Amino acid sequence: MQRDLETKFLSDFEQNQNIAHKICRIYTTNQDAHKDLFQEITIQLWKNYSKFRGDSKFSTWMYRVALNTAISLYRKSTRAVKTQDISDVAFKIKASDYDDTEEKQLSALYNAIHQLNDIEKALIFLYLEDKPYKEISETLGISSVNARVKMNRAKEKLKNILNP
Amino acid sequence: MDLLENYKKVWDNQPEETHKLSAVDIYKMAHSKSSSIVKWIFIVGVLELAFWLSINLLVPDSFYKIYSDLNLEKQVSFFMILHYIIIIVFLYFFYASFKKISIIENTKSLIQRILNIRNTVKFYVYYNLAIVFLSSLALNIVLMSDSDKLMKVMNPENLSIDINQLITITIISQIIAIIIFMVLLWFFYKLIYGILLKKLNRNYKELSKLESAT
Numbered sequence: 196m197q198r199d200l201e202t203k204f205l206s207d208f209e210q211n212q213n214i215a216h217k218i219c220r221i222y223t224t225n226q227d228a229h230k231d232l233f234q235e236i237t238i239q240l241w242k243n244y245s246k247f248r249g250d251s252k253f254s255t256w257m258y259r260v261a262l263n264t265a266i267s268l269y270r271k272s273t274r275a276v277k278t279q280d281i282s283d284v285a286f287k288i289k290a291s292d293y294d295d296t297e298e299k300q301l302s303a304l305y306n307a308i309h310q311l312n313d314i315e316k317a318l319i320f321l322y323l324e325d326k327p328y329k330e331i332s333e334t335l336g337i338s339s340v341n342a343r344v345k346m347n348r349a350k351e352k353l354k355n356i357l358n359p
Numbered sequence: 360m361d362l363l364e365n366y367k368k369v370w371d372n373q374p375e376e377t378h379k380l381s382a383v384d385i386y387k388m389a390h391s392k393s394s395s396i397v398k399w400i401f402i403v404g405v406l407e408l409a410f411w412l413s414i415n416l417l418v419p420d421s422f423y424k425i426y427s428d429l430n431l432e433k434q435v436s437f438f439m440i441l442h443y444i445i446i447i448v449f450l451y452f453f454y455a456s457f458k459k460i461s462i463i464e465n466t467k468s469l470i471q472r473i474l475n476i477r478n479t480v481k482f483y484v485y486y487n488l489a490i491v492f493l494s495s496l497a498l499n500i501v502l503m504s505d506s507d508k509l510m511k512v513m514n515p516e517n518l519s520i521d522i523n524q525l526i527t528i529t530i531i532s533q534i535i536a537i538i539i540f541m542v543l544l545w546f547f548y549k550l551i552y553g554i555l556l557k558k559l560n561r562n563y564k565e566l567s568k569l570e571s572a573t
Contacts, residue, residue: 201386204389205382205385205386206382208385209380209381209382209385212376212379212380212385213375213376216375216376231394233388234388234391235393235394235395237385237388237389238388238389238391238392238393239393239395239462240389241389241390242393242462243461243462243463246461246463247463256463259462259463259465260462260463262466263462263464263466263469264395264462266466266470266562267396267462267466267469267470267473267559267562268395268396268397268462269395269396270394270395270396270399297369297372300365300366300369301369301370301373304366304369304370312561312562312565313558313561313562313565314562314565314566315565317466322363322367323366323367323370323371333465334465334466335465335466335467335566336464336465336466336467336468336469336566337467337566350363353363354362354363357362357366358362
């Protein structure tokens with residue numbers, strides 16, 4: 196029983212690990228911290244996997260657990276970084292077969308997101324991942340009206356950082 | 360096109376993580392030890408509960424002699440039993456609030472639950488402080504109201520000391536002890552919980568902002 200659960204978890208997680216990597220990139224700014232947060236997310240996912248009923252997609256469930264870990268459980272402060280070396284931000288984005296302008300834009304985007312607070316990061320991340328407002332408000336535990344207001348503010352803030 | 364829509368395309372096109380983990384790596388990671396804030400709050404909470412419990416248990420028997428000198432043994436043992444019952448109730452709440460934590464909940468309720476544990480421990484400490492304060496107050500009242508008893512307790516060798524001087528010394532030394540104790544405790548709280556809860560408080564505030572207005 197435990198074996199089956201483990202095998203299923205490993206395959207579910209392996210396929211969706213990019214979600215966790217993206218969250219780590221948003222909430223951390225160096226390789227060590229990225230690994231640290233990724234490990235904590237993995238631990239939390241496995242610890243709670245038996246409670247995953249399968250009535251939603253694994254990825255949906257994973258967004259919630261991973262974001263909660265980054266926002267509430269991860270010990271190190273993920274406070275906004277004011278100045279950031281661009282090359283450091285792009286520490287793990289491979290340049291090959293990837294357009295140069297796009298690469299720069301992606302770095303700039305991560306750079307800008309790093310300057311937001313934890314909640315704004317979550318909002319922007321869910322927006323970039325195309326999540327509906329209903330899911331965003333349910334994930335964060337705020338009303339959908341409030342989610343919209345906060346989202347608009349976070350977007351404005353991000354725009355101002357990207358295009359001052 | 361909207362500036363962010365443009366960036367969103369870039370986001371969608373971003374390459375996958377280059378250091379992908381294998382199932383074996385994930386397995387190892389999943390079974391490693393967590394170092395989450397909740398775990399630290401639990402450790403600090405247990406230490407606090409243990410600290411106050413050990414103060415209760417480590418008080419030397421000679422200390423209780425003062426109560427027998429004052430003929431207060433019955434009252435004191437009644438309050439001790441009550442005290443331990445209250446401690447057990449606190450331990451239960453501490454444990455129960457941990458059990459309630461679930462990362463599957465939404466972010467706001469999760470932070471709320473974590474902060475609740477902190478509140479349980481806070482009340483436990485307040486309770487203990489109040490007990491220390493009230494019991495010494497009661498003891499002082501009993502002592503001060505009867506100078507013979509005071510002489511007997513504070514000056515067992517029967518040295519020739521002025522009673523007023525004795526009262527002053529008793530009060531001043533108690534006040535100094537309380538101040539030192541409070542300052543130490545305050546530092547401990549500011550430091551430990553300041554570090555542990557800063558992020559949670561900040562995020563909770565951010566989530567709660569506007570909520571009442573909408």
